[in-house]
Amino acid sequence: MAKFLSIRDAVANNLKHGDSVAFEGFTHLIPHAAAHEVIRQGFKDLTVMRMTPDIIYDQLIGMGMVKKMIFSFAGNPGVGLLRRVRDAVENQWPHALEVEEHSHAAMANAYEAGAAGLPCAVFRGYLGAELAKVNANIKSIICPFTGEKLAAVPALRPDVTFIHAQKADRKGNVLIEGILGVQKEAVLAAKRAVITVEEVVDDLDTHTNACILPHWTIAAICVVPGGAHPSYASGYYDRDNVNYIEWDAIAADREKFLAWMDKHVLKAPPEIFAERVRHLRASA
Amino acid sequence: MAKFLSIRDAVANNLKHGDSVAFEGFTHLIPHAAAHEVIRQGFKDLTVMRMTPDIIYDQLIGMGMVKKMIFSFAGNPGVGLLRRVRDAVENQWPHALEVEEHSHAAMANAYEAGAAGLPCAVFRGYLGAELAKVNANIKSIICPFTGEKLAAVPALRPDVTFIHAQKADRKGNVLIEGILGVQKEAVLAAKRAVITVEEVVDDLDTHTNACILPHWTIAAICVVPGGAHPSYASGYYDRDNVNYIEWDAIAADREKFLAWMDKHVLKAPPEIFAERVRHLRASA
Amino acid sequence: MSNDFTPDEMMTIAASRALKNDDVCFVGIGAPSAACNVARLTHAPEITLIYESGTIGTAPSVLPLSIGDGELCETAVSTVAVPEMFRYWLQGGRVTIGFLGAAQLDKFGNINTTVIGDYDRPKIRLPGGGGAPEIASSSGEIYITMKQTLRGMVDKIDFVTSFGHGTGGDDRQKLGMTTLGPTLLITDLAVWRPDPVTKEFTVVSMHPGVTKDNVQATCGWTVKFADNVEVTPAPSVLELKTLRDLKARTKAAHEAPSASGANA
C-alpha cells in the first residue's frame, strides 16, 4: 500500500546496502531526484539495472556506489558516451565495475517477465550477436512445436524500482503518460517501488485505458516537482538539452565531477528540482 | 494498407473456405455484423478461434460452417450454455466439431505470441489441470535458469481476424477504447485483419497512449454502425442484455434456430445493425 | 440480525465476510461477484475487485451480467488488455483471493466446469475453464462458493478443470505451486475449511437452522465436521439490505425489454 513520504524517508525505508535497484525511464521521466537522494544517503555495493543508463548512472558509478550494472545502452542520450562509466570499465575508477550487458529486446523482455512473475523471458534475439558469448545469462530454449531455438534471459526482479511519474491521486494511484518506456514493468517486477511525482491531485482526470499503477503496487510516493530534471515530464516541463551537453565536460574530469557532485547533489536538497525546471515550464 | 470497403467486399476479398478465423471481442465490441456477413457468404470448413466464443460462434457452428473450434470459454455470457455448440459436440449436429480447448491464460498468451512473431507462448499454467491431458497442443519447456517447468502452447496466427472498433480516421488508423480484450493481439497475429467501425472521423481525438491499430496493419475497414449488437460499443450504445437472454430459447431448438437465422441473418442486410441499436444509444 | 433470509442470501453474505479491505480479488461471475460486491458495499470499501476482462479496481453499482459489462470498465481504476491481465496481474502474483464457482466440486476443492461425462463424448458440454485453471494456481488463496446438490458436490469430478488440493496433503507443493489453493468453501448451508493436513473440506460452521443431516443430504461425499461446528451469524440488517438493493438494481438494469427487433 502506497505511503506518501518525503523522498528522504522513502529512500531510507526502502533501500539498503547491496540491493539491486532500477531507476527506470526512457529519456522521458528519468528519476533524477530519487537517484540524488540515494547518492546523498551513501549506499554501497548496489547492483543497478536499466535499459538506458545515463547521467544518473554516471553519477552513481562515479561516486563508487555500484558493484554491478545490468544494461543494454549506456550513453548520454543525444550527446555521446558516459565518461564516468567509461572510467570505471576502462580504468576501474573509483573501483572495478562488473557489467552484465544485454540488448534492449532482452532487457525489455526481462522486465516484462519479472512483472509477469516468470523466471525467464523467451524471445527471438541475439542471432549471431557476440553478446551471447560474453554474457552467461544469455541462454536458449527450443520451441517444442517448431524446433526453433529462441533466446532466454533471466527475469529482472529488482529489490527496489524508482521511477518518476506525472501525478498521483490521493489514494496513491499513479498515472504515467507519453513515452512510457518500461516503467510499468519495472515497478511490477520489483519487490518495492518508490515513485516520485510532479503533483498529487483529487482526480487523475484521464481515460479508461491509461497507464496507471494502482496504489497497492507501490511502496512509497513522494511529491518532488521537477524531479525528472534535466529529463522531462510530458505536460509539465521540457527536456533541458543543454544540461545533457554540459554534462559531457563535467564528467570528463574526475575532479570536476566530484566538485559538481558535492555542490549540486551532496549539498543540495531535493526541493531544488522545482527551481531547476522553472524556466522550462512555459514551453512545455 | 487499409482499404475502406463494404463488409460484403471485405469478407469476399479476405476470407476463403478452410481458413482459420478469429472473431475477437471480450463481451465488449463483438463483431456480430462481420460474422453475419461471413454466414451469408456461406464459407465452409472454417477453423474458428476465440477466447470466449458466444452467440456468433453458436450461429457459425449451427449453420455447419465450422470444422474446428479453438477456445477457452464457450458460453452465452451472463446467461448460460451455448445450445448450438452443445448440439455439435454432444450430437454432431449438423456435423462433428473438432475442439481444441485451452485456458484463458493460454489463449491470451498464444495471441500475444502470434502478435510477437513467436512460434509459441510460454507461461506458468495448466498446473494440475486435466486439459493438458486431452489437448496435444499443451506442452512444456524447462526454464534454463531455474529448472522450473513452464507451459507452452503454439502461437495463434489466424488467416483472418475480424474485430469491431469504435472509429477509424480517414487514413485508416483504428481506435479501440474501454474493455480491450485481446483484439490488438488478434489483429497483429493475423495474416489479414478486417475491422468494422461505428464511424470514420477526421481526427481520432484521443490520447497519446490509446490503443490504436495503424492503418498499415489492417486489410480492410468497413463502416457498420451498430455492428457489435447485441454486444456493446463503449461510447456508442449499451449491451442488449435481453437479446442474450432470448438467444437461449432460440438456440435451444434446431428448427427455431434455422428459422431465426434465415430471417435475421441470411435475409437481412448489414445495414440492419444501425436499426438494432437505435433504442440503445440514448443511455450509452 | 435478521431471521428473514434465504439460504442463497446467507451464502452470499457469509462469503462476503471472508473478504478484507486490502484484498485484491479476482472475481468469477455469479455468486462470487455478488459476494465481492456486498463486501465492497459493507465492510471492505477499499477492496480491489478484478474481473478477467481487464478491469482493475472496479466498483459497479449493479452486478455485471458478464465479466465484460461496460460499467466494470467505467468505474475501474484502470482497464488493461487481457494478455496483461493474465500475465502481470494474475501470474504476476498480485491477486490475493481468487473467487470461483463450480459445476462439480470434490472434497479437495478440485473444480470441474468442462464436461459432464467423458471429455470426448460428453453428456453435457459445459462452457470450459476460462480463466479458472490459472486463477486456481496463481491466486494467493482460493475461495469457492456454490449451492449444495448431489450433482454438484461429488466424490469424483468428471474432469479436473481447476486443481484444488488434488488428492489432498501436499499435492499442490508436489506440482511446484507456492500458493495456498482452496482455503474456504461457502455453500448455501455451511462454511467449510480444508483440514490442515489432509486438505479435505471440513464443515466449520453451519448457517442458522441447518443440521448436519441437511448438509450430508446434499453432498455426494461423506462430510467431515469440525469438533466444534459453529453457527454462522445470521445476516445483519445492513448486509441483507445491501444485497437485496444490489439484486434489485441489477434486475432492473438487466431486464429492460429489448426493442431491437432482432429476436422478434
Place this chain on the structure above:
Amino acid sequence: MSNDFTPDEMMTIAASRALKNDDVCFVGIGAPSAACNVARLTHAPEITLIYESGTIGTAPSVLPLSIGDGELCETAVSTVAVPEMFRYWLQGGRVTIGFLGAAQLDKFGNINTTVIGDYDRPKIRLPGGGGAPEIASSSGEIYITMKQTLRGMVDKIDFVTSFGHGTGGDDRQKLGMTTLGPTLLITDLAVWRPDPVTKEFTVVSMHPGVTKDNVQATCGWTVKFADNVEVTPAPSVLELKTLRDLKARTKAAHEAPSASGANA
C-alpha cells in the same frame, strides 16, 4: 540540382532516397534519423517512422536529440510501451527497414557499437547495442549509414554487436534468419550494395566528385567496385533546402541556453 553541398549532406540525402512511402522504418539516432525525416519531408510523406522509445508513425518538426524526445510522442499515431515495441512491432515482423549507424563496420555489414579493443579490457567502452542486435535480425532489411574512416570501416570489427552477413554467403540463413539483412550502405562518399552471392559490400555509385581512390583511402578493407559505378545524383534544391531547414530548426531547438543553474 545543387553543387554546393557537403559530403555529409550528400550522405543523408542519398540515404533518404532509398526510403519509400509505404516503408515502416525503425530509426536509429544521428544520420539515420536525419535521412528518414528528409524522406518524410520530401518524397515519402506517408512513411511510418518508429523510434525504439515506442513512438509509432512520428513526424517531428526538429530532429530529436534522443530517441525519447517529447515531440516524437506528441506527433506519433500512437506511443506504446517499450516491451510491446520490441515484441509486437519489431519481433512481430512489422518493420520493413531497420536504419542503423555504426562505430565499426566490416565489409559484410556486421556492426560494432560495443567496445574498441577487448570486451573485458576495452580501450574504449562504447554505449552498447541498445536495440540494434534485434533490429538487425528482425527488420525486413537493413540500411546502414556512416561516414567513412579507416577506424570505422575495418577489416575485422572488435565485437559483433549486430550481425550483418557474418562471413558472407548464406550465413544469415544458417542462423535461421529469414530477413534480408544489410542491403544498402550509404557513406559520405558512396552507395554500396552487397554482392548477391558473397554479400560483400560493393560500391555501386559514388557521390559527385568522389574517386575510387577517395573511397579506398578511407576504408580499411580492399574495396570492390561494381562493373559500372554510377554517379550519385547530386542533391536537388528541394532536398538540400529540406535538410538544411531541418538542421537549422534542430540547432535552434536544442541549443537554447540552460538557465537551470544545476550545471553552473
